[in-house]
Amino acid sequence: MRTSLNRISETEQYLTGRLRVADALQFRAKLLVNPSQRTDVAAQQKVYELVRFFGRKKLRSELEEIHYKIFSDPEALQLRREMEELFSK
């Protein structure tokens, strides 16, 4: 794997607390004196947040489909009635 990808892998291990203590300290020391590496780490952190954000959005849409399937099932008449009753006041 090329160096840049190895750095991404190491950053990931650092961010997820999987580096050995000595390696983590060394990594953090490098960050202190290297602003461009700090930017890289912050940006990589952002990627994980984005993935989580879109993962949640995707999962919500799948749950919405499940909701629709349940509530449009003819067998769910009692459930629908209960919901209407609960929220009609």
Add this chain to the structure above:
Amino acid sequence: MATETQVINCLTKDEEAYFSFLYASTFPGVARFVSRHQGTFQDAKDIFQDALVIFYEKTKEGSGPVRVSAASYIFGIAKHLWIKKYNRSCAEIPLDEFEASITIPEDYHQTVASDKLLHFLTAAGEKCLALLQAFYYSRISVRQIMSLFGYRNEHTASVQKFKCLEKIRDKIKSKSLHYEDFTE
């Protein structure tokens, strides 16, 4: 096999069946709770689906329910979300010991400027997003990822994952986006 247009679901077929069961069996209880606290049906649906998402994430992380049922866990999460959303106190909505121990991810309700992000990720390629979601969000096994995306071995899948990470990371850097750009 995933193509540029194919989307990988968060839920596998088995998970979909399980979540459908959880939905049908647990939603009514949450709906009753929300109704007792002057919420609407939409409130109940939102809170419940949020609770299921958090339940999904916790299960993937290995902090799923141990001594309680999935239903109790989900209900506990929903109560927490309700308290947080409407700034209710624990005096108004009592939590038992287990419910009180549940934590909600800090970044769960952060609103994001999704147009900007969508542009980002479309530029990086939907396949990259699908791959990263499979690895990091759905935590699909490497073997399954290999078969879904057509990679010959684990190493190739891993390299592609890091390449995608790098690609999107560089896009973020090149736009010099700060945290504020992602929130509304």
